Amino acid sequence: MPSLTRRRLLAGIGVLAAAAGGAAIGALTASSSDGDSAKRGTPRPPAPLLSALDRERTLLAAVQAAAANAALAGVTGPLVADHSEHEATLSGLLATYPTRSASASASSSIPAPPTSVAALQQAEAAAADEAAAESAAAHGALAAVLASISACEASHAVWLQ
């Protein structure tokens, strides 16, 4: 893999991370609202947690489906392992909220699985951007979890190049 290509991607990641940071002010307002609701005894899961879990479930299903493609079977192992951990961790965080709230995060419809390494790479890069934006919109430890997920997915994207 040419290092120049990787450097370009890293430069892109930096730009995207900076752009994602722009959502933080509004997100902190949302976090404050969540805190207020918690004080009233009706804690709601933060929006970044719900969107991240939905995305991870969708992505995990897509990567698992792609694993059935003989042309992709050699590259899906690390992706499935990492996304499974992401899904489990985010599910665990969501489980700390009331069941009624947790049920709000039903996974969206599963798109057609990627049929090429390039399509997998694009899916991972897009997921990294979304997780960075979710991190910027999150408060406390959740922000760090989402930042790590974004970094993982960016490393997937580079690995697949």
Add this chain to the structure above:
Amino acid sequence: MTAPPAPVVDAWQAALAAEHAAIFGYGTLGPHLPPARVDQARVFERAHRGLRDTVIAQMNAVGVHPVAAQADYPVPFALTTGPRADRYAQRLEEACAAAWRFVVTSAAEQSQPLTDLRAFAVGALTASAVRAMQWRELLTPATPTVAFPGVG
């Protein structure tokens, strides 16, 4: 601009210290790398130098005195064989990733947005995660990535 709250400054300084250590470490391990990997190490070292310089400028701009590099950074094991130098490079990147992740954690616990610092820290965490993956790719190609860079 004003300096971030003290806990964030502490985390920020720790990240800068990790960058200092990575720059020193790459200089130490370079001679022990196989020739085919020297270019990668040089590119990565330059990235850390650029990041260090940016962080120092950012700190100076808000009146924070940047932590200086130490005179020496002991290597945790002998670098007399090739894979060990690769492994040390991987550890340096993982240490930087952990330090930048802590900046994210610390900044995200504050009541003020700290938008720019948080975005910068996520970018630095990601950059080290990718570089760690590229060393892992050589050492443990079946498991090149980790689910949560910056943890552990």
